Amino acid sequence: MSELKSGSNLEKVLKAGHFAFTGECGPPKGANVEHLKEKLAHLKGHVDAVNMTDNQTAVVRMSSLAGSAIMIGEGSEPNFQMVCRDRNRLAIMSDILGAYSLGIRNMLCLSGDHQTFGNHPQAKNVHDIDSMQLIALVKKMRDEGKFMNGEDIDVPPKMFIGAACNPFADPYEYRVYRLANKIEAGADFIQTQCIFNMDKFRDFMKKVVDMGLHEKCYILAGVTPMKNAGMANFMSKFVPGMDIPESLIKRLKGVDKKDQAEEGIKFALEQVEEFKEMKGVAGVHMMAIEWEHMVPEIAERAGVLPRPAV
Amino acid sequence: MRLSYPAAVKIIQVPCTGRVDILHLLNSIEDGADGVYVAGCLEGECHYRDGNLKAKRKVEYVKRILTELGIEPDRVQMYNLSSAQGARFAEIAAEMVETVKKLGPTPVKKGTAA
Amino acid sequence: MIVADRKSLEEILAMVENNKKILILGCKGCVTVCNVGGLKEVEILASSIRIARKKSGKDIDIDINVLERQCDREYVAGIKDTVGDYEAVISLACGVGPQFLSEMYTDQTFYPGVNTTFFGGATEHGVWEERCAGCGTCAIHLFGGLCPVARCAKSLLHGPCGGSSDGRCEVNKDTECIWDTIVRKKMEQGRLEDLMGVRGPKDWQTARDGGPRRSIREELIQGNI
Structure with missing residues (x-):
């Protein structure tokens, strides 16, 4: 990790050894640019980069590419998410070139939630390549300056390559190897699924460190502050791959309804504190779902402000 | 025992209700029967092995077809009784006739040969 | 084998709504094995359609036949002398059948009576799963x-x-x-x-x-x- 691969702010922050703090923003269900700009304003200056989700949970929204471009105009750095569900290799490569041309320097490579979860379950999915192959493709385009077919790219896109990791999905014993494979494929940084089960994550990170994976890649721990016990319950039951311990739901239920949001934030802050000290964790990815306006307060109380200028 | 049962019932004998076919039931309805029922041995007491249970599944299957066709599924029934229950036989016959009477004549028009 | 599911009676009845004389054609291949288009199913469908049509007062004349395979021209040719006697034909073979039929008998209308679903096998009696x-x-x-x-x-x-x-x-x-x-x-x-x-x-x-x-x-x- 001597030279910069992409020159993105996120890359520089991580390379300089700072504890990274990234945010997330879902594009609007429509072309409501003003609303998007409002949400982005909350995040500006409080995070190192903002993930722009790509038809998250398979619900149609403004394209993550357009959302990312708008974000650049608003003065924040996007982490452009791309799923393999909606594009074949042609569209993938052309969108990567387009993204780079618009100034996007970070990409998160994902398989994508299955369309049956979304609002167009009748859709045909693509899955021409999978997330592992997408990571390798972005790397090939960047490092070799070649398309998938080996043809030269006239000005290759230099992306800082991200990948996801869900330590809470099954089979658990395999997850660290899958992570290793993604790093091998070319992932520069990892953003994990929302973490709630700290015991399991501690165990997972121990495995990661034992394998030395944290030295090859920056790992950002995913945190989602719970707004209330109902949200915890819902996510536990209906969001695939979520591991929400009963103790957390109990803790939220244990306080007055009006205080549950504060309790959720407190838990998230405790997590951030622990991640700051946890070996192998290079930062936090704060996914305040439809709660972007709380990010300044959360960042402030987490003691991650001001964000480093690199 | 000189038990009487409704004259409307036409009996077709089979060695075991396992011999009853979906088509026997369907064809009866097709030919204008207002109802058709299978009288098998008590469950668990099939003289062969499970003929009456097979018949039960076939009756259920035919009920589904009738439902799909907008015909009352109650026009087809499965009953279970032992050969020693003559009184019960007459009772079932009366019960079935009563059920069918309540439903009225079959919507499958008679005399319109295929 | 190729697995299929029977279309609903409602859908099939709508297909032949205006026909008075039809043929239901089964296949002794995969669809017989997965209990959807063999002789038995052909007979049941024929009876079901007749019941429905008698109910609506619009009689229908139905003949039935089951070919060795509908995906082989030599067997499809087996109905060449009679296929013209019908206003329409319902094929209970996989999607290949009605196409081989349509290709050979260009003037006849062939309706698919089943939805062809996947290549698979039975994992238990009555349950089929995709494998390929x-x-x-x-x-x-x-x-x-x-x-x-x-x-x-x-x-x-x-x-x-x-x-x-x-x-x-x-x-x-x-x-x-x-x-x-x-x-x-x-x-x-x-x-x-x-x-x-x-x-x-x-x-x-x-x-x-x-x-x-x-x-x-x-x-x-x-x-x-």
């Missing part, structure tokens, strides 16, 4: 003999996605996560390294993406060997 996607480039030996192209909802080639839970697929809890099974098998065998590394992108030209496919065997074109 017919992608044209079989590589199941790389995955412990199990096919992620057909059996993973996302056709992933590099392990289970983040939605795998307790060996079940995120799309449907009744569906096995095939990647969970593949991974566990490899771990038990101590051969997890088989799943590491990045496979080259799959060549989908041999799948449907390359357009309709053809299989040509020169030696057979010249005659039986």
Whole structure:
């Protein structure tokens, strides 16, 4: 990790050894640019980069590419998410070139939630390549300056390559190897699924460190502050791959309804504190779902402000 | 025992209700029967092995077809009784006739040969 | 084999709504084995349609027949003398049948009576499951003999996605996560390294993406060997 691969702010922050703090923003269900700009304003200056989700949970929204471009105009750095569900290799490569041309320097490579979860379950999915192959493709385009077919790219896109990791999905014993494979494929940084089960994550990170994976890649721990016990319950039951311990739901239920949001934030802050000290964790990815306006307060109380200028 | 049962019932004998076919039931309805029922041995007491249970599944299957066709599924029934229950036989016959009477004549028009 | 499901009576009745004389044609191949288009099913469908039509007061004359296979021209030719006697024909074969019929008898209307679903087998009596996607480039030996192209909802080639839970697929809890099974098998065998590394992108030209496919065997074109 001597030279910069992409020159993105996120890359520089991580390379300089700072504890990274990234945010997330879902594009609007429509072309409501003003609303998007409002949400982005909350995040500006409080995070190192903002993930722009790509038809998250398979619900149609403004394209993550357009959302990312708008974000650049608003003065924040996007982490452009791309799923393999909606594009074949042609569209993938052309969108990567387009993204780079618009100034996007970070990409998160994902398989994508299955369309049956979304609002167009009748859709045909693509899955021409999978997330592992997408990571390798972005790397090939960047490092070799070649398309998938080996043809030269006239000005290759230099992306800082991200990948996801869900330590809470099954089979658990395999997850660290899958992570290793993604790093091998070319992932520069990892953003994990929302973490709630700290015991399991501690165990997972121990495995990661034992394998030395944290030295090859920056790992950002995913945190989602719970707004209330109902949200915890819902996510536990209906969001695939979520591991929400009963103790957390109990803790939220244990306080007055009006205080549950504060309790959720407190838990998230405790997590951030622990991640700051946890070996192998290079930062936090704060996914305040439809709660972007709380990010300044959360960042402030987490003691991650001001964000480093690199 | 000189038990009487409704004259409307036409009996077709089979060695075991396992011999009853979906088509026997369907064809009866097709030919204008207002109802058709299978009288098998008590469950668990099939003289062969499970003929009456097979018949039960076939009756259920035919009920589904009738439902799909907008015909009352109650026009087809499965009953279970032992050969020693003559009184019960007459009772079932009366019960079935009563059920069918309540439903009225079959919507499958008679005399319109295929 | 090819697995299919019978279309609803409602759909079939609507197809032949205006016909007074039809043929229902079964097939002794796959659809007989998966109990959807053999003699039995042909008879049941014929009776069901007759009941429905008598109910609506619009009689219908139905003949039935079952071909050895509807995917072979020599068997399809077997009805050449009678096929013209009907206003329409319902085929209970897989999607191949009504097409071979339509190609040979261009003036006749052939309705599909079944929905062809997948290549698979019966895992228990009355339950069929998909096993093959017919992608044209079989590589199941790389995955412990199990096919992620057909059996993973996302056709992933590099392990289970983040939605795998307790060996079940995120799309449907009744569906096995095939990647969970593949991974566990490899771990038990101590051969997890088989799943590491990045496979080259799959060549989908041999799948449907390359357009309709053809299989040509020169030696057979010249005659039986």
